[in-house]
Amino acid sequence: MSTMQDVALRAKVSITTVSRVINNSPHRVNRVTRERVLKTIKEMDFRPNALAQGLITKRTMTVGVIIPDISNPYYAEIVRGIQDRADDEGYAVILQNTDRKLERIIQHIHLFREKRADGIIFSGGIIHGYEPLSALRELSQRIVVIGRHEVDFPAVRVDNIGGATLAIQHLVDLGHQRICFINGPEMSTSSIDRLQGFKNALAQNGIPFEDRMVKRGNLTPESGYQAGRELLEMPDRPTAVFASNDLMAFGAIHAAGDLGLSVPGDLAMVGFDNIQLSSYFNPTLTTVEIPMYNLGTAAMKMIVNMASDNSFDRYQWFKPRLLIRHSTQNKVSRE
Amino acid sequence: MSTMQDVALRAKVSITTVSRVINNSPHRVNRVTRERVLKTIKEMDFRPNALAQGLITKRTMTVGVIIPDISNPYYAEIVRGIQDRADDEGYAVILQNTDRKLERIIQHIHLFREKRADGIIFSGGIIHGYEPLSALRELSQRIVVIGRHEVDFPAVRVDNIGGATLAIQHLVDLGHQRICFINGPEMSTSSIDRLQGFKNALAQNGIPFEDRMVKRGNLTPESGYQAGRELLEMPDRPTAVFASNDLMAFGAIHAAGDLGLSVPGDLAMVGFDNIQLSSYFNPTLTTVEIPMYNLGTAAMKMIVNMASDNSFDRYQWFKPRLLIRHSTQNKVSRE
């Protein structure tokens, strides 16, 4: 690759001038010189070395994104939002999957420190257990989390408790009393909140909560299938199941089918997230919509604002919405 | 952030020694000195500046990935494969979406050049229309494409033609004669090949091909729904539909439902890719499996080999496999 030196030589100017042209700096450069340089740059197909630039300007125009798993459509959609916004702002996005493993989270944070990422967007799970003060202080100036976190970082959030409450209330309104919950991983704050909403709604409706009404999954359809199967094989089979995400809901619906139960005929099902396919699944899935794409763009915008010393709201909230579809179509006759 | 200079000062050694410790260079450094330096590094929570490192070593341990759209599970799975392998090898992954827009492809390639990415993995669509020789020459030493491409880059490939043939043969064997195809975007080489396989299989079975049997979608469920609807409303309704990917197959199944047709009762459906949800969809989807995750890991491995001057196979092939599920369960009675 050619360097500014090469360009300068060929255009018979100094490196300084080339730099001025590239960044069209306030220091004026003569029109004909500028054009000569520009032409040379084009001829040589010169591109400035971002490493050298970053080294000296202390800005890399790079943000790191840490998520549990890109093959989960929920995160994929968030990432899409982040990227689109990043593209607009001239930022590049480095993506890292953690599978919610603490050591990978830490490792990735260090990587972003080494690469001098201008910002870090963190979603899913909790960072804890390793926090040298220096790292944390430094991070707090450039990190945004999507969702809830123990440490008080700037955040983009959704009211998961409220969303879950909406879902359960909907089921109760349909006459359901035996409602089960398919929980997410222990480390997922979203799932913790959704469980909380589930409990709240039951309490509000005077329905007693029992531990056996909750099974844990890991947000995959497989785990939803497994959990669904266990729940549906209980002697007092639930009439409705609420899953902590759509993927598990799909798995549970499949389990119902394998057990000869139809949804919504024999069983109502509600998911969470509203991933793209939930309106195409058969039956179409009643679910709580999370504006994933917007979470992504909002987080990225926050990073940009932080980096440019703009003022910005430290917290931004999004409201979930209940989308009623076919999977909760049947009313239940009161017993 | 502290620098090697800071560490050196505190540990009472030279920068050189700190560097030697970090890279545990062959040039030996005394055990007690090493430990002192290590301790200081830990105390100061020092991390080497990757920009400075990259500037001088000419290796950034970064690969760029260019895909049409991360929210398509097909690409998400590929990316997951790339990332897992990249993680193992110590590489970071910068991800870019193109929506198959040429100008974005070009823009992203330039970005990767500026950031001095050690390698670029390209999937989906075709690069053409902008190719200064210098860029191309330089790229050919560090680019790997997943799929087919006009330019002869090292590649990881799948036999899409063969896969499509498998699918159609399966339908023909079930007695289907009126088979339609939902095509992908114009620029998708995969879809072009899948269409080719479709035509080949028809020809092999003496079934005439007509243009109206093919509708174009853009790989989303929405477009599959639309295409499916059009196909199913034709007077001589097809008995089977083959979609260029699973997402569109889901859409088409949904369209069938809206028209009062059941799958597989009234209509057989075959997809392509085998994304995670196709075995959970209702009905479960017969599809041609692409080992997406492995495509990703293979591509990344190829990049690593290229970067380290290892010998490597310039082309690597994967075989697709037909997975027969419920969406093609019913036999058709010959007319």
Added chain:
DNA sequence: TCAAATATGGAAAACGTTTTCCCCCAAATT
């Protein structure tokens, strides 16, 4: 005992930019 080898460490150049000074010259002002 002396030369040669080895172990350990440092100084300084280099990577490719941005940015701060500084300089020169022509035009404008006094």
Added chain:
DNA sequence: AATTTGGGGGAAAACGTTTTCCATATTTGA
């Protein structure tokens, strides 16, 4: 005529590493 102004340009330091030489002290070998 002398001074100021401002347009246009360059030299050199700085960013934080790696790497090449070189230096010194200690061991080893004969």
